[in-house]
Amino acid sequence: MVVLEVKKLSKQWKHIKAVDSISFDVNEGEVFGFLGPNGAGKTTTIKMLVGLTKPTSGSAHVAGYDIVKEPGEVKKRIGVVPENSNLYDELTVQENLRFVSKLYHIRAQRRESRINELLDIFQLKEYSNRPFGKLSKGLKRRTVLAAALLHEPQIVFMDEPTSGLDVLSARNLREIISGLADSGVTIFLTTHYIEEAGQLCDRIALLVKGKIVEIDSPEALRNRVQDTPLLQIRVDEGPQISLEDLKGLRAEKISLNQGELLIHTTDVQGVLYEIMKIAADKKVTILDVQTVKPGLEDAFIQLTGLSLEYMKAEKEGKK
Amino acid sequence: MSLGEELGGILAIIEKDLKAYYFKPPNISWGILFPIVLALSFSLRSPEGLADLAPGLIAMAALFGTTSMEAIVITFEKRIGALERLQLAPISLVSILVSKVLGGTIFGLVISTVMAFLATMFLGAEITNLLAFTMILLLTTIVHSALGALVAVSVKEVFEAQTLSNYFRFPMIFLCGIFLPLDKMPIVLQYLARLLPLTYSVEALREAMTGTNGTILLNVLILSGYSVLLLYLSVAQFRRNQE
Numbered sequence: 001m002v003v004l005e006v007k008k009l010s011k012q013w014k015h016i017k018a019v020d021s022i023s024f025d026v027n028e029g030e031v032f033g034f035l036g037p038n039g040a041g042k043t044t045t046i047k048m049l050v051g052l053t054k055p056t057s058g059s060a061h062v063a064g065y066d067i068v069k070e071p072g073e074v075k076k077r078i079g080v081v082p083e084n085s086n087l088y089d090e091l092t093v094q095e096n097l098r099f100v101s102k103l104y105h106i107r108a109q110r111r112e113s114r115i116n117e118l119l120d121i122f123q124l125k126e127y128s129n130r131p132f133g134k135l136s137k138g139l140k141r142r143t144v145l146a147a148a149l150l151h152e153p154q155i156v157f158m159d160e161p162t163s164g165l166d167v168l169s170a171r172n173l174r175e176i177i178s179g180l181a182d183s184g185v186t187i188f189l190t191t192h193y194i195e196e197a198g199q200l201c202d203r204i205a206l207l208v209k210g211k212i213v214e215i216d217s218p219e220a221l222r223n224r225v226q227d228t229p230l231l232q233i234r235v236d237e238g239p240q241i242s243l244e245d246l247k248g249l250r251a252e253k254i255s256l257n258q259g260e261l262l263i264h265t266t267d268v269q270g271v272l273y274e275i276m277k278i279a280a281d282k283k284v285t286i287l288d289v290q291t292v293k294p295g296l297e298d299a300f301i302q303l304t305g306l307s308l309e310y311m312k313a314e315k316e317g318k319k
Numbered sequence: 320m321s322l323g324e325e326l327g328g329i330l331a332i333i334e335k336d337l338k339a340y341y342f343k344p345p346n347i348s349w350g351i352l353f354p355i356v357l358a359l360s361f362s363l364r365s366p367e368g369l370a371d372l373a374p375g376l377i378a379m380a381a382l383f384g385t386t387s388m389e390a391i392v393i394t395f396e397k398r399i400g401a402l403e404r405l406q407l408a409p410i411s412l413v414s415i416l417v418s419k420v421l422g423g424t425i426f427g428l429v430i431s432t433v434m435a436f437l438a439t440m441f442l443g444a445e446i447t448n449l450l451a452f453t454m455i456l457l458l459t460t461i462v463h464s465a466l467g468a469l470v471a472v473s474v475k476e477v478f479e480a481q482t483l484s485n486y487f488r489f490p491m492i493f494l495c496g497i498f499l500p501l502d503k504m505p506i507v508l509q510y511l512a513r514l515l516p517l518t519y520s521v522e523a524l525r526e527a528m529t530g531t532n533g534t535i536l537l538n539v540l541i542l543s544g545y546s547v548l549l550l551y552l553s554v555a556q557f558r559r560n561q562e
Contacts, residue, residue, distance in 0.1 A: 050407055051406070051407070052403060052406055052407070052561065053561055053562065054562065072320045072409050072411075075407060075408060075409040076409045078407075080404075080407045082400055082403065082404070084399070084400045086399055086400035086401050086403065086404050087401070087404070088335065088339045088401060090338070090339040090340070090343070091335070091338065091339055095338070099331060099334075099335045100404075100408075102327065102328075102330075102331035103328055103331050103332075103405070103408040103409075103410060104408060104409065105324050105327055105328075105409070
């Protein structure tokens, strides 16, 4: 059953087309990833789908309800985990959950048992009387996730759920998200952590400059680039090879970033021979050569046409 | 959404705002200290004619009590994304802003009631028509809380909200008949004063305290009209910001 149906959805912010006629469906119980660099239109899409801003054109239905004509019905059926943990610092975990449950009209008889249920699931019981503002980032994210699930929504929108978390907290949250998906909750996830999307999602839509360039399972996306081996070459500091030097190579794509050269090519031997010659001419010391199986990140780079430099800057939050 | 669901949402937001922001010890102490300092400074400056000043001081306490916190609460929630959380819930934008205005109203009522108590106890003021006085005080806090909401939705930062609030508040203090009766002001300023809701509050509070019944009903209507208008403008401005 389709829970989310999006048809030619667009959003124009003054002179910028943030989302450009995107269409896709999300099925019940599916984890659907929305992957793209910053500014690709991920957050704007979520904002339209959850009723925070109106689309300029196109339509979308959540659980059969029109996002523009029936926003109230849509809101009853969705949960949202925003990028920032936006509960109330002054209230305790329990008070925050109680407030949210009132906002979602959960009956008084059901309220406390549902809150306790979620405190148990998210291992928040021992923190239930602690002010939200005094929790660690990881605990805050868990509380926000619990708040989003209070009214048992049909679909949960998560905007960069692990952003800013340490490795352990991020892993813990990913396990929770996987568990939710296993229990049949539909999840719409935006992230720019490609491997995270690969681990969690059943299908991924790649979004670039407001347009969906691909939608498929992580496996299928990886397979698209598996036929093109990836040559990874590390060179020593000092004299460097420039992209200009590599112009004549028989490669589908070349990326160069701080001493690391990534080359997608079907002619590994030929390219390697050429590189050795160039390195010898330029007096560049090659430290390491590997052929690697392209991963989801490589698929993303190849399918979106974005550079490795761009993706690295993305990861470090420079974009 | 049904009316019951909207009302439930409004009550939940008011309860949360009072707990999270308004009834915090620093705000309560400021809220009580503000009218005390006002009353004390006026009684020291000129002990005579203080009863005449009382309606203006009460209106001023209502103005500052509502706008100061209201503008901060909304702007702060916008900044941390908490207002967005409210918008994600099944409750209309009008109900969200109504609940914000009512939260500010309750805080403003507490402060202006303290001021009214001090005025009757120490400044020699009397409240002749308690029913009219209560109604005017309630409307005064609602209208100025709605003004605070309009200021808050029109700006991005907390400091901008405070600065913009002062653009309204300080001229109001001097133009609305608190210190100087309206009929003693130049005609242009009298017209200007008639554009400001505080003028009607001061006038009606004075009548309710002194027992003269000239324009109370008219002032009630005008203040009600201002409340609706300011709430409408707040909702419209909020919607405009989102698009």
